[in-house]
Amino acid sequence: MKVIVLGGDGFCGWATSLHLSAEGHEVTIVDNLVRRRTDEELGVQSLTPIRPMPERLQAWRETRNSPIEFVELDVAKDYDRLEALFARVRPDAIVHFAEQRAAPYSMKSPWHKRYTVDNNVNATSAVLCAMVEACPEAHLVHLGTMGVYGYGKTKGMTIPEGYIEATLRSAGQEANVEILYPVDPGSIYHMTKTLDQLLFQYYAKNDGLKITDLHQGIVWGTSTPETDLDERLVNRFDYDGDYGTVLNRFLMQAAIGHPLTVHGSGGQTRAFIHIRDTVRCIALAIRSAPERGARVRIMNQMTETHRVRDLAEMISRMTGVPVEHRDNPRNEMAENDLVVANDTLIKLGLEPTRLSDGLMDEVVRVAEKHRERCDTSRIVCSSLWIKPLAAE
Template identity: 35%
Template sequence: MTILVTGGDGYIGWPTALRIADRTDQRVVSVDDCGRRRWVEEVGGQSAVPVADPNERVAAARDRLGVSNLSFVEGDLTEKSFVDELLRVHEPKTIVHTAAQPSAPYSQINGERANYTQHNNLQSTRNLLWGLEENGLTDTHFIETTTTGVYGAPEFPIPEGGATMENGGERDEVPFPAMAGSWYHLTKSHDAANMRLAHKQFGIPISDVRTAIVYGTETEETRDSDRLKTRFDFDYYFGTVVHRFCAQAAADYPLTVYGKGEQRKPFASLEDTVEGLARLALGDADDRPEDFVVYNQVTRAISIVEIAETIDEVASEFDFDTSVEHFENPREENETHKMEIENDRYMSLIGEQRQSFEDGIRDVLQALSRHTDRIESHEDRFVPDVIRDETESVPAQSD
């Protein structure tokens, strides 16, 4: 049997493929068109941690971990003919679909990037779902990483999937309404709706894994060799708030909290994220869902100011000279929003949180301490104007 991991050259996709392959004798096929590398270069960024090319990573998995069942295929999932051939040749019993253009700010740059993001993300998912139907593979477990961003920021606790709606005295559970705040996040709202329809029409068992803001540099497997590392982006467009703060600390800049920074966001470490996807992919046949199941891939909600203060505290262990500073918020947002999000189903899946936020930050700063030159050479990508005292506007920041 074969497990297919799309986006296998990406930040989450690569360590997920590696973990799955390390835990099973099944064939694991990683597929990607290496778009993330092009997009980051396009906006003037680079990974702080050097990353090997996909085939070198696969060779390192064999040499360092004894993983011989992992292979890489380069291809574009928006091309239906490629997807059909991929499915016919490998006949996967499980697909872990992590491939996407994942940056909200990138999707907001202009109409061209918005169109590209929507076409790339939606077309890839539709091709896979219809490919399963048209190639007689509707018993394949389809696992997709969508995003908690589909929920928006409601004032009530966010359910793990559907919502109960009442009208005229009647009650029913309905899909949570799409409240996405970017052209990227809206692609995942559409994907969720398309997956629900594919389950209804084709009977495909589907796990919609709504991934929180992921931080970290290492998993159990990637620690073994520099050739196994996953990427670490820290620019405005592809770096999350945690990664940008860590880059600021490594470059001895203050950590820039906009406004009060008391709003809470959902987070999960890379280790906890990879573990959940691997467990879903490797579950026993009896544990495979027959329905459309939603997981909120979150371990905890953390406020922006708590993130900054934690990074500042851990940075002192590495002799980084940094501090937390508050600046006027250039964005319109609720600086005190206390997000609550249910995650019982996901925590039941992974058993318990495998890495604390503090330990995740130590991992990151340990890695960045080896590559401060790569960070400092791209400081214009993560140091905002409030520090650089430039007149150009501050780009929108991704979460």
């Protein structure tokens, strides 16, 4: 198949592009490289030394002899070039990762809030609009987040895959309907993903676009069989307080002997998936497109759930590095349960990688190898969800 990967220079996008290319798909990466500029803005760098895009692509050509095309383009702002690209390539599938994806970054300041909304909503809107004009038969696979469901209001019920049966009551009448699961975003970033859902629903209904929305858990790990082939193919490893996700951050802290920083009581339960499974899920999603005119297909892309303090204690037992509780910068419930249905991807053939499969050691080894690149002053989150009131 011909596949365009939007955001293909990022953490999930790079590993996915290589995996799809290794599977024999013809891959075009689109990225405006903003994530590399954000590293400069924040004064941090990926723990792993990621190479410039031309070097990455050269290494892939030398390793697998399967060229990947790269187009530098802002998906949110450069509509005409995006539509022309879709018309030229005529992709069978478009994988959409091209969004600002860090909740703490989205909460940093008024500028960061507005940038995250502008970038994410306009990117998704432009992709859908350009598909209608240039490639209405293509299948869009979008990376959404488990965070659209929220973490506080599930009342112990299993979170379904996107839709829920509901009874509407109005003026003494009742009707049973199936609706999108009520959204409950916990940050500006998560809110943009709930807005994406409405755009998808509209374009699937009105224009018959084929859309899969993957509600992904927190990704951990850094390498895949393809990124391991050559050191120039190394994937990003974010460890800083804005972009570092919780499990990778703990494993990296353990590797350098920094206390494992838990926000609040650590009673938050979250869904997780290894980067190897992320890339496999996307390959599975591409192989099984919904029909034109069907409702948006939503799959929960996660393999297991864990309470944050349990993870910290497990890694502390593994490595001897102590756990340190910090004030929680987020406005979220201190404790929550989380039960999630993920039947669709399992039925499509996903064999989940588990935390117990030995891959945590691999992450610690990668972090140890590059420990001299770590700036320990950047590990702790500095964004605050609630603006402190000015002192009287």
